[in-house]
């Protein structure tokens with residue numbers, strides 16, 4: 598039997614496992630301290646007096662109550678250097694958590710709608726990711742997400758604006774308010790993205806029903822499902838996910854903070870793993886949800902009695918489910934087995 602990880606040693610063991618992060622909104626890694634720094638730099642008045650007040654406001658009752666604050670906070674991001682600083686700060690967290698590869702999301706429409714050009718956003722993030730590769734040995738692929746509360750025509754325009762920057766973009770994704778905005782709304786734009794050679798992912802089954810997961814698979818032809826935890830309500834879908842080994846990028850702390858589950862002890866991630874699904878652990882919006890990747894892992898050890906074998910499997914799944922080449926995956930997995 599694999600030993601449980603509920604010991605002081607668990608954190609250093611979990612840190613030492615090479616891991617990939619596949620579900621991280623770069624705007625969701627904006628720490629309140631950096632938010633105040635950028636507000637001052639850009640002469641912006643924030644609706645909060647200090648960091649403590651910001652943290653007090655991070656008391657969410659569902660996805661929408663979070664998104665309302667999240668989009669407001671992103672207003673401090675104005676220049677290429679702001680996007681660089683945001684991304685670099687996240688990469689330093691990757692380094693301390695043992696993340697060897699990351700595939701961050703960014704939400705261009707949140708910025709272009711405010712008059713910030715696509716190039717400012719992409720170039721700032723991409724420059725930091727390049728430095729991450731060169732200085733921290735952390736590889737990366739960038740994912741452009743469409744905001745699903747906006748129209749498909751807006752998403753098509755966003756894809757058009759991204760065309761000069763495709764050398765920096767590996768995939769498209771779909772995020773924001775899920776209920777009432779099913780994947781079928783974005784069938785055309787996902788087809789256009791795939792025709793450009795991009796991979797595809799979509800948030801589905803976070804707050805939305807299992808049917809949204811089925812639509813993401815059948816209509817958007819995604820390569821991964823983001824969240825997907827509500828798949829457990831549909832036996833046929835569960836069997837399909839096991840058979841296809843479609844990756845699910847699960848975000849435990851996020852799900853508890855947004856009340857998908859009342860408490861971590863109720864989370865289904867290890868049940869999905871033990872049922873044979875290809876699940877991974879991710880932090881989603883770590884600055885808003887109280888923890889980066891390592892804290893998501895330690896929380897599973899603490900509240901769900903995750904054992905060593907489960908932790909190793911989750912870490913392997915993350916690397917295997919990335920958009921790296923098979924050869925690159927093997928190199929990272931070899932670090933694992935040499936430990």
Ligand SMILES: Nc1ncnc2[nH]cnc12
Pocket residue numbers: 622625660667772773774775800803851881882
């Ligand atoms: N958890 C989440 N779900 C949907 N959209 C998001 N944008 C940022 N975080 C998100």
Ligand SMILES: [Zn+2]
Pocket residue numbers: 620622772800823881
């Ligand atoms: Zn997300």
